[in-house]
Every structure is written in C-alpha cells, then in structure tokens.
Amino acid sequence: MRDFINKIRDCQDKNELENIRISILGKKGELAKAFADMKNLSGDQKKERAKELNELKDIFTVELEKRESELSEIELDNKMLSEKIDISLLSPKVEIGGYHPVVETMNRIISYFNNMNFSIEEGNMVEDDWHNFEALNLPKSHPARDMQDTFYFGDGRLLRTHTSPVQIRTMMREKPPIRMIAPGTVFRRDFDLTHTPMFHQVEGLVIENGDKVSFANLKFILEDFLKYMFGDVKVRFRPSFFPFTEPSAEADISCLFCGGNGCRVCSHTGWLEVLGCGMVDPNVFKSVNYENVSGYAFGLGVERFAMLIHRVPDLRSMFEGDLRLLEQFRV
Ligand code: PHE
Numbered sequence: 001m002r003d004f005i006n007k008i009r010d011c012q013d014k015n016e017l018e019n020i021r022i023s024i025l026g027k028k029g030e031l032a033k034a035f036a037d038m039k040n041l042s043g044d045q046k047k048e049r050a051k052e053l054n055e056l057k058d059i060f061t062v063e064l065e066k067r068e069s070e071l072s073e074i075e076l077d078n079k080m081l082s083e084k085i086d087i088s089l090l091s092p093k094v095e096i097g098g099y100h101p102v103v104e105t106m107n108r109i110i111s112y113f114n115n116m117n118f119s120i121e122e123g124n125m126v127e128d129d130w131h132n133f134e135a136l137n138l139p140k141s142h143p144a145r146d147m148q149d150t151f152y153f154g155d156g157r158l159l160r161t162h163t164s165p166v167q168i169r170t171m172m173r174e175k176p177p178i179r180m181i182a183p184g185t186v187f188r189r190d191f192d193l194t195h196t197p198m199f200h201q202v203e204g205l206v207i208e209n210g211d212k213v214s215f216a217n218l219k220f221i222l223e224d225f226l227k228y229m230f231g232d233v234k235v236r237f238r239p240s241f242f243p244f245t246e247p248s249a250e251a252d253i254s255c256l257f258c259g260g261n262g263c264r265v266c267s268h269t270g271w272l273e274v275l276g277c278g279m280v281d282p283n284v285f286k287s288v289n290y291e292n293v294s295g296y297a298f299g300l301g302v303e304r305f306a307m308l309i310h311r312v313p314d315l316r317s318m319f320e321g322d323l324r325l326l327e328q329f330r331v
Contacts, residue, residue, distance in 0.1 A: 008063045014071050024060050098330040105306040109202050112228050113181045121182045123166035126157055131165035135287040136244040149189035159187035163203035171288040178207040194315050200302035207295035218296035222251055245278025275300035
C-alpha cells in the first residue's frame with residue numbers, strides 16, 4: 001500500500017495518474033482483486049477485511065485527487081510560462097501626428113470665444129453679391145469694393161471674400177441678442193508673401209436690443225482675447241475704416257519680434273496689426289430690418305495669427321504641405 005501511495009505522489013503526468021487509478025480502483029484493479037479474495041474468509045474476518053479495504057479505498061481516492069489537482073496546477077504554470085509575451089520585441093513604428101498650425105490656431109480662437117459664450121455660425125463659401133457686399137453697406141458703386149479682389153462665377157454668385165456675410169445671414173435668421181463667431185474659409189484673388197487665394201477668417205458679432213453695447217465692450221473683449229492668444233503684449237486701437245462698421249478701428253499688438261522697439265517685421269513701428277473691428281454701421285442694421293439695437297463686429301485672419309505665433313515668415317508655406325515644416329508641429 002505504501003508502494004501505491006508513493007507511486008501516486010511521484011507521478012508526473014495526468015495520463016499516467018489515470019492508469020494508476022485504474023490499476024488500484026478499477027474493476028480489475030488491486031482493490032477489486034482483494035475484495036474478491038475475501039470469499040475464502042470466515043464471517044468475522046470478512047467483516048474486518050472489508051472495513052480495512054474500504055478505508056484503503058478512501059485513502060487512495062484522496063491521494064489521487066490531491067495529485068490530480070497538483071498536476072493541473074503545474075500544467076497551468078507551464079502554460080503561462082510558455083505563452084509569456086516578449087515585450088522587448090520591436091514593434092512597427094507608430095508616427096504621432098499633430099494639428100496643422102492653422103487648425104491649431106483656429107481651435108484656440110474658437111475655444112476662447114466658446115468660453116465667452118459665443119455661438120458658432122458657418123454660412124456659405126459660395127455667396128451672392130447681396131450678402132457679401134450690398135447688405136454690408138458696400139453698394140455696387142462703392143470704392144471700398146476695390147479693397148477686395150473677388151472670384152466671380154459669372155452668374156451673380158461669388159466666393160465670399162470675407163466671413164462678414166455670416167453676420168447678415170445670422171441676423172436675418174435670428175433676433176437679438178446675438179453673440180456669435182463665424183470661423184471659415186474665404187477667397188481673394190491675391191498671391192504673394194502675405195496673401196494666398198484661400199485663407200481663413202474668424203468673424204465676431206455681438207448685438208443687443210437698445211444701446212447696451214458700447215465700444216468699451218468691444219475693446220474689453222478684444223484686448224482680453226489678444227492677450228490670451230499672444231501672451232504678455234500691449235494692445236492698441238487705431239482709427240480705421242470699414243463700410244460695415246462706424247466707428248471702425250484696427251487693433252495692433254506690440255511687436256512680438258522686437259518687443260516694441262522697432263524691427264523689420266513691424267516696419268520699425270513697434271506694432272503689428274492683427275484685426276479689424278468697429279460698431280455695426282446703422283446701414284447694416286437697415287438692410288436686415290433691425291431697429292433700436294446696438295452691436296459690435298470684428299474680423300481677423302487666422303493664418304496671420306498662426307504666422308505670428310509660430311514665427312512663420314511666408315504665408316504660402318502654410319499651404320504647401322512640406323513635411324519639414326509640418327513635422328515641427330507634432331504633439
Ligand atoms: N471683413 C473685414 C475684412 O475682411 C474684417 C472686419 C470684420 C472688420 C468685421 C470689421 C468688422 O477685412
């Protein structure tokens with residue numbers, strides 16, 4: 001019996017253990033034989049022997065189960081070891097991309113005005129003369145139309161030259177109060193160091209009933225916005241002209257390159273022009289049938305912002321897709 005127990009405990013393989021089980025507990029196994037041998041014994045002896053054999057059967061059963069579970073555990077350990085993942089193996093290289101500087105700058109502008117509770121409007125890239133010019137106080141004879149070289153389709157439609165027609169579309173669709181920005185693509189027939197035929201603007205428009213909106217409101221938000229975008233700069237407002245605002249101004253920031261001392265980039269003025277703005281002209285309100293309201297508007301070029309923030313000297317390089325430039329904007 002000791003022999004059997006040692007055999008079980010030394011067994012290294014589940015199949016072999018099953019053979020051992022059969023050889024002991026099976027129909028023709030050792031125990032069965034021992035039970036059969038009892039027929040020659042007398043009554044009392046028989047009883048005694050049966051009790052002994054049943055006890056043995058219990059002991060063997062327990063030993064077999066114990067070894068069985070030990071072998072299962074060893075088997076699992078071996079499996080885990082052999083299936084271990086080698087994390088030192090080289091994997092294919094994954095390139096991490098980044099936003100194009102124009103998109104990144106656009107996102108930053110949008111997030112500022114989003115936080116300031118401005119809604120986002122879209123409008124159309126293909127516009128008509130009325131929305132792009134006429135309703136914005138630029139009648140057909142107006143010399144200010146020469147400020148913008150327009151792509152015409154020849155059927156009265158045109159590619160919008162600025163995002164200002166979105167002001168008109170929003171005012172026609174909604175009622176004051178209005179608080180919106182319109183980020184979008186615009187088109188002009190222009191191509192040099194600082195002009196491309198396609199570029200991006202963000203328009204802003206705030207309108208309230210009555211005379212609640214003042215130039216001070218405009219100055220406050222634009223100054224705060226420009227500091228958010230450019231950091232610690234000085235901001236100034238300089239009188240200017242736009243047909244759709246009166247009075248009109250251009251906002252300048254102190255030159256990022258020379259700190260305001262004067263350099264080639266700022267034409268030795270110490271200032272960089274960054275956006276146009278003003279109080280919405282009464283003629284614009286007339287064309288959308290608004291009465292007794294006040295408001296301000298502003299417009300800026302996103303590429304110009306991106307160029308200043310990232311010190312990119314040539315606007316055209318923003319649209320060439322040159323990886324040597326774009327790789328510098330990986331996150
Ligand atoms: N639409 C003007 C431009 O394209 C910018 C602007 C918008 C100016 C709104 C004042 C108010 O130059």
